[in-house]
Amino acid sequence: MVTVEELTANPHPHLARLRATSPVAWVRELDAWLVTGRSAVVEIMRDSATFTVDDPRFSTGRVVGPSMLSTDGSTHTRHREAFAAVFRPALTKRRLGAVVRAVAERRVAAVRSAPMVDLRTAVAGPVAAEVAIEALGLVDTDAVDVLAWYTAIADAVSLLSVDLDVIADDSLMDGVRAAVDRTVKVPEAALARARTSADLSDDEFASNVAIVLFGALETSEAMIANLLRLVVADPKIHALLAEDSTMRDRSIEESLRLEPGASFLDRYVVDDAERLGAVFRKGDHVIVSLAGANRDPLAHHRPDEFLFDRGGELAHLTFASGPHSCLGAHLARMEARAVLDAWFDLGIRVEPAEHGFDMPTGFVFRKPDRLMVANRPV
């Protein structure tokens, strides 16, 4: 019906075909239900009593330890509460507005200094990593440390997802635990206040810090790379955003809708249930397609097009919905806006390079592999 390769290369036509005929479909190739219709996606994300994240096949929990991302119900609330307070929108703006702007300006300014540059590795990746470290205020921690921890943990997650009997190496979390220990000793650090109010053991607290830190990396990198791709590839969009800064937030939402950084979510069926026209069996794997939901023609007209004016339409689901909705949505939007503002304030003028200006790809995290651009002569 549809393969992992097809969903990795360009999922949108396949998702559209499935959504039109069976928005909740059993896909043998994936050994899972694939949910592509917006209303079914919302219903599943909001019903954690039937569709849970708490399953050993969700290997992140086995590597990082239980956290808000791998628990449901009252345990989930206990894990999430203290961190939700740290990322409240008004506080995030006050605490991080200036620092996010400074990170974005520094990285965007560097684009001017080379004749050719890859916007993914020069801007999107570093901005995502530096903002994540600043957001948690991690003491004596740099992007190189964080990326090394992330790579080791992501490799273990992939390994464990194919073998349920493998036990993760506990030392993989040593770097995060040490950074948390250093940070919570600083009384004015946001994390120190969260530590005091959290009803969590030291290990549980560190697991949640890891989830916040790593949850902010590939997703934000994809968001920035996909947005810059649109801006560079389409001179009309570029000109409009340069002229009218009030359009920038809308362009960020359209880019997030068209290519959600995290394209699929995993859920597991708690008990046999007949729902949404399907017969779910206890233990079934359910793959929720945010990319599919975001282009559902029942919610968005001309869903495959970038339109500035979608007033009155339902919001996109890129930051999910329900109990696990993204804690960093506000920060991510601030980050994207800071990059766009820096881009136009600094007058960056580049054009796509002939080779290496890639389309987004990836099964879960969808972004261009390379985004090579050449500086335009003034």
Ligand code: HEM
């Ligand atoms: C464009 C960037 C981002 C996207 C597209 C994104 C997307 C998502 C999605 C789809 C989920 C739901 C996961 C699920 O239900 O299984 C989620 C959860 C989460 N996100 Fe983000 N995220 C982004 C940036 C961030 C940032 C910057 C942070 C850092 C604060 C963050 C922290 C989290 C956390 C901690 C969760 C887990 C919440 C829970 O399970 O209760 N995210 N994100």
